[in-house]
Amino acid sequence: MDYVNIALGKGRLADKTFELLKEIDVKFEDYYPKSRKLIFVNNKKKVRIIFVKSSDVPIYVEQGAADIGIVGKDTLLESEANVYEIMDLGFGKCKFAVAAPKDFQLELHRKLKVATKYPKVSRNYFNNKGEPIEIIKLNGSVELAPIIGLSDVIVDIVETGKTLKENGLVITEEICQVSARLIVNKVSFKTKSEKIHEIIRGFQCCIRKNEKKKILSTGSN
Numbered sequence: 749m750d751y752v753n754i755a756l757g758k759g760r761l762a763d764k765t766f767e768l769l770k771e772i773d774v775k776f777e778d779y780y781p782k783s784r785k786l787i788f789v790n791n792k793k794k795v796r797i798i799f800v801k802s803s804d805v806p807i808y809v810e811q812g813a814a815d816i817g818i819v820g821k822d823t824l825l826e827s828e829a830n831v832y833e834i835m836d837l838g839f840g841k842c843k844f845a846v847a848a849p850k851d852f853q854l855e856l857h858r859k860l861k862v863a864t865k866y867p868k869v870s871r872n873y874f875n876n877k878g879e880p881i882e883i884i885k886l887n888g889s890v891e892l893a894p895i896i897g898l899s900d901v902i903v904d905i906v907e908t909g910k911t912l913k914e915n916g917l918v919i920t921e922e923i924c925q926v927s928a929r930l931i932v933n934k935v936s937f938k939t940k941s942e943k944i945h946e947i948i949r950g951f952q953c954c955i956r957k958n959e960k961k962k963i964l965s966t967g968s969n
């Protein structure tokens with residue numbers, strides 16, 4: 749039987765994904781947090797993990813270089829990749845938001861300047877509201893832009909809100925919730941159906957179990 753290849757971002761979602769795989773008995777003994785290895789193989793279960801840049805995960809899956817991908821909904825939306833989005837994995841939770849300096853007010857007859865790592869998500873959001881904008885595409889430290897006058901506002905993901913707070917920004921609009929998603933290549937979904945469904949069923953079962961545990965532990969507090 750063929751191997752199932754899973755594309756996984758090297759960053760924040762990696763540890764939780766390996767934990768989830770371990771729970772369904774797909775173990776990679778040579779993985780440890782902060783490992784620099786880019787490929788992990790479980791020969792017994794015939795599963796391979798390929799470690800890529802987070803924003804490349806949808807491309808690997810769309811092109812069939814990976815059968816499955818684990819990716820944040822933010823990155824998935826921005827990629828507009830032609831893949832199946834199968835399930836919400838329930839971790840990597842944050843939200844998409846518009847944020848601005850506390851006292852910001854847009855002058856009349858001027859387009860709003862939006863700095864972001866997510867130009868497509870931003871454009872879609874403001875287009876749907878009928879608000880004309882100018883996008884300034886950045887690759888990180890987006891919170892700096894309104895402080896130093898590069899933009900009026902930012903569109904970014906917010907988890908704890910610490911980065912916004914420490915840079916004097918506040919959320920002005922919430923766009924949508926974000927979490928890790930399991931995506932599948934459309935051809936692999938047919939050709940490797942059995943193995944892929946086994947992984948999906950395993951993940952669903954673990955997530956249900958973990959949610960029950962969480963409810964029980966908060967209930968008993």
Ligand SMILES: Nc1ncnc2c1ncn2[C@@H]1O[C@H](COP(=O)(O)OP(=O)(O)OP(=O)(O)O)[C@@H](O)[C@H]1O
Pocket residue numbers: 757758759760761801802803819820821822823840841842905906907908926927928
């Ligand atoms: N506080 C957070 N900051 C960034 N991403 C978060 C946060 N909390 C959850 N996530 C999720 O984790 C995913 C992966 O984030 P990570 O920082 O590893 O990659 P990235 O943002 O693409 O960074 P890089 O460009 O350095 O690879 C994000 O796409 C998002 O869905």
Ligand SMILES: O=P(O)(O)OC[C@H]1O[C@H](OP(=O)(O)OP(=O)(O)O)[C@H](O)[C@@H]1O
Pocket residue numbers: 887888889890891904905906907908909910911912
């Ligand atoms: O609400 P918080 O918990 O503060 O998290 C949100 C921050 O984390 C992410 O940045 P990241 O650390 O990936 O750095 P980046 O600026 O290079 O994107 C995101 O872009 C925000 O800046």
